[in-house]
Amino acid sequence: MVQRAAWAVLALTSLAACSRPVYPPAPVAFPEPVAAQPVTPFADGGFGTRASELNRFVVEASRLAVQRSRRPAVRTLAQQLVTGHEADLLALQQIATRQGGKLPGALSTRAQTMMEDLDRSGRAYEHDYVHDMITIHQDLVGAYQAETAEGGNDDLKAFATARLEPTKRHLADLQRLSGRR
Numbered sequence: 001m002v003q004r005a006a007w008a009v010l011a012l013t014s015l016a017a018c019s020r021p022v023y024p025p026a027p028v029a030f031p032e033p034v035a036a037q038p039v040t041p042f043a044d045g046g047f048g049t050r051a052s053e054l055n056r057f058v059v060e061a062s063r064l065a066v067q068r069s070r071r072p073a074v075r076t077l078a079q080q081l082v083t084g085h086e087a088d089l090l091a092l093q094q095i096a097t098r099q100g101g102k103l104p105g106a107l108s109t110r111a112q113t114m115m116e117d118l119d120r121s122g123r124a125y126e127h128d129y130v131h132d133m134i135t136i137h138q139d140l141v142g143a144y145q146a147e148t149a150e151g152g153n154d155d156l157k158a159f160a161t162a163r164l165e166p167t168k169r170h171l172a173d174l175q176r177l178s179g180r181r
Contacts, residue, residue, distance in 0.1 A: 052103040057111040058085040137171040
């Protein structure tokens with residue numbers, strides 16, 4: 001008896017399933033493929049852009065240091081940084097122009113915030129300036145080393161290779177100036 005009831009339930013369930021209309025699955029609409037934008041070293045986040053942003057910050061902050069610093073050693077090094085990193089920016093601009101790229105024309109938001117903080121630092125100005133320059137030069141050394149080892153753009157790889165040792169010297173000078181070494 002139990003077995004007949006089970007068969008009856010199974011038969012009714014099968015009939016109920018057959019009585020429902022079966023619709024084909026709705027077509028899935030996939031978005032149109034987007035043409036991949038070529039990633040260039042001058043695209044947002046590429047080495048060329050990153051190196052440009054870091055060098056631009058060094059130039060702008062160092063110009064301010066030349067004007068505001070009371071210590072001759074800080075002013076002298078700041079002027080050397082302006083001269084060296086302006087040349088780096090010019091070289092990057094020339095590479096970008098040859099390759100059809102474009103460098104950012106202004107400081108990044110992060111760099112602008114750092115400049116504003118530096119401008120407000122008052123008595124601690126020289127300390128804050130040297131500390132920021134050490135951080136930025138460490139970033140530049142890391143970026144130059146990575147580009148030298150793994151870069152795919154010959155012009156930028158040559159630029160990074162040429163600028164690595166002078167940037168390391170700037171970093172050492174800044175560390176000496178801060179008393180760190």
